[in-house]
Amino acid sequence: MARSGAVGALVVAAHTAVNAWLLRDPAASVPVRERVSVVLPVRDEADRVHTCLTALLASRDVSDLEVLVYDDQSSDGTDTIVRKLAAEDPRLRVLTGPEPGPGWLGKPHACARAAREATGTVIVFVDADVTVAPHGVARAVGLLRGTGLDLVSPYPRQLAVSVPERLVQPLLQWSWLALLPLRAAERSARPSLTAANGQFLCVDAAAYTRAGGHAAVRGAVLDDLALLRAVKRSGGRGVVADGTDLATTWMYDGWAPLRDGYAKSLWAAGGSPAASLGQLAGLGWLFVVPAVAALRGSRLGLAGYLAGVAGRVVAARRTGSRSWPDALAHPVSVGLLGQLTALSWWRRWRGTARWKGRLLDGPVHRTSAGRTFDRP
Structure with a gap:
């Protein structure tokens, strides 16, 4: 098992290097000759929203820009900050509305309502923890x-x-650089060949409408992936790209928010407990088993471990992340991912997964036939 895992890790490392070369890079900035609508959904983002909006409103080479902020029932003063900025800049509009209806999660609901007001031929979705470069x-x-x-x-x-x-x-970035064939992903409508990040997402407005917009993904925890899949189903094409020089984000400050953030969504990344278990087993076979074999003196295990480290280094350098000494702990990272996935499914099972103060879904029950269903 260690031998095959080591060989597999070497193949993945080589694929990571190829993807790092193929990853699309944005060209130098040129003036944009069309109207651009930026959509920013916010809920209790008082500590981040000012920085995010100030950066967006300082955007260069976009002469026809509107920024639509949808305030989703914030209770921490977010609305005060946003309305003050809107009073100073007519390009910024603040939208509000009711709680999400049945079947809707908060973020898709906010994005859908804001996009409904967008007048641009391009819609750019941004999260409040993102600082966009000029x-x-x-x-x-x-x-x-x-x-x-x-x-x-x-x-x-x-x-x-x-x-x-x-x-x-x-x-996050290692996973799609290592495991997703980027050029095939652009052309294929297969759901498995999809990677996107809702922190910064740019879509043609007509294609967004054809795909059904966020109404088509209203209940999706991973709404970014679901939206790209909807675009592909409607005949469009899309893919993840290099945004290292375009934007920066700090998602989670410390263990507790990181744990809760991943626990709300990792179950959705697998789709089913069996699929999640299979994914984790594959990662363990490729990156944990060789490391354990290396500790026992296996040279091939050492080669497999170093291949995993090399893949992490390639991904980190390509995406502007720290590589040393963090990459050396790649097997530990995979193990921690497994723990977070188990926690995510446990909370999903018990119906206790929350985000921004809202329950994400009801508990999951099993029928006598072993199938799962959600309590309404």
């Missing part, structure tokens, strides 16, 4: 139009400070 929006639109794609997701540079963050966060 030319970030223009270069994202240029990438969209220059590639002929319908949706591009420039992956922001991910900041990680504490030890738990440094162990887990790099797995």
